[in-house]
Amino acid sequence: MLDIENLYFSYTGREPWLLEDISLHVPKGSYISIVGNNGSGKSTLLKLILHFLAPVKGTIRCEASRIGYVPQMPSRDHAFPITVAEVIHSYGKLLHLKSISLKDVLSVTGMEDYRGELMGNLSGGQHQKVLIARALMGSPDLLILDEPSTGVDLASQREIYGELSRLNREKGLTVLAVEHNMEEAGQVSSGLYHVDGGKGHLCSVSHYIEEYIKKEGGHVQL
């Protein structure tokens, strides 16, 4: 679905590299979570995949016919007068969708009762759930999410990851997500891509947790 080969990137366009010789193969139907410390370049890697940024060296090949994207929780303008329904309809227009069932779109993340609500009146978690529902419009075959559970309560996290996992297993949706929430993401991911010191490598959830415990001397509950 997605192939990155020998990618180099820095915001200055030269060394020192933020991302150095990154290679990543995301097979169709997989669920890969990108993990790593704050500032390691995870969101930057997503922006490169989405062509918001261009690599300095290296190639990115993506076979997806449609990509859904949920950005990191944006700073919100609570006074901006737009309803949940308007957000969904305007995105439907952008995708040239002929007809939209608000109920069908919003029920994916349990937000169907909020269609008339102003986006500015939603909690952080409810706002995020609307953005995830919106990203799934038009049936993308690749869904890219940047820390999808930020600001989402525990019960809603379960719902969201349950739904992402269902779409991944039953509909073959390929998922690529930047994650700090290892408790939930660890359960649904088929693999982790660990970005550290500019380099990246694929590893299993259990390997990552073992390494983390060794490094931090800490305890992680999964």
Ligand SMILES: Nc1ncnc2c1ncn2[C@@H]1O[C@H](COP(=O)(O)OP(=O)(O)OP(=O)(O)O)[C@@H](O)[C@H]1O
């Ligand atoms: N537009 C930009 N111009 C210059 N530097 C940037 C820009 N965007 C991000 N950076 C820097 O690049 C580095 C990596 O940022 P990035 O957001 O990719 O990290 P991250 O791994 O996603 O972090 P976090 O887990 O905290 O979200 C940081 O030092 C950040 O300050």
